[in-house]
Amino acid sequence: MRRWFPSLLLSASLWALWLLLNDSLSPAHLILGGVIGLAVPVLVAPLKPAGGPLRRPLVLARLILTVGHDVIQSALQVAHGVLRGRRQPPRGSFVTIPLDLHDPFGLAALSMITTVIPGTVWSELAGDSSALRLHVFDLADEAEFVAFYKNRYERPLKEIFG
Incomplete structure (x- = not known):
């Protein structure tokens, strides 16, 4: 599940941002925003560095x-x-x-x-x-x-x- 949806919060935020920027709730924008919201986190996941150790x-x-x-x-x-x-x-x-x-x-x-x-x-x-x-x-x-x-x-x- 994590491989296909690395960050649901980021996906939801991108989808909402897409709808806000386009100022439209038309079905086309709802679908396109959803695709972008789901695709971008998957595509950029390999760019995310591993977390660093926090010691103190x-x-x-x-x-x-x-x-x-x-x-x-x-x-x-x-x-x-x-x-x-x-x-x-x-x-x-x-x-x-x-x-x-x-x-x-x-x-x-x-x-x-x-x-x-x-x-x-x-x-x-x-x-x-x-x-x-x-x-x-x-x-x-x-x-x-x-x-x-x-x-x-x-x-x-x-x-x-x-």
Whole structure:
């Protein structure tokens, strides 16, 4: 059953989305939406990666709270930097961070965390996943930022994903 219907919730959602986008409940749209809703999950099932191991749920909960706090704090810092930009322009800079984390799920989570934090942009990952290049909106001390980033985000992800 799972092979032919890998995700009934996704199928139902696609069918409903098809009907909403076409703004029609005609029999043709009901049938076509149903076919699309059933076919797409079957066709994309081989693309879905196997789930990664989740080892420390409490560390994950703490990391989520940390990232939420950092998003708010960083947004305020970026807003302040933009407002004082004429008097004291931000010191934007690229930073290379050596990585100890090599798990693909951990790196994906790290990229999402970096993307969601205002003022940081994930620019490049080394081919062997040994280093990460970020652009930081306002950088005072590179060594301090690298230590902060590794301690705040990479270390918990390494605990979670091993």
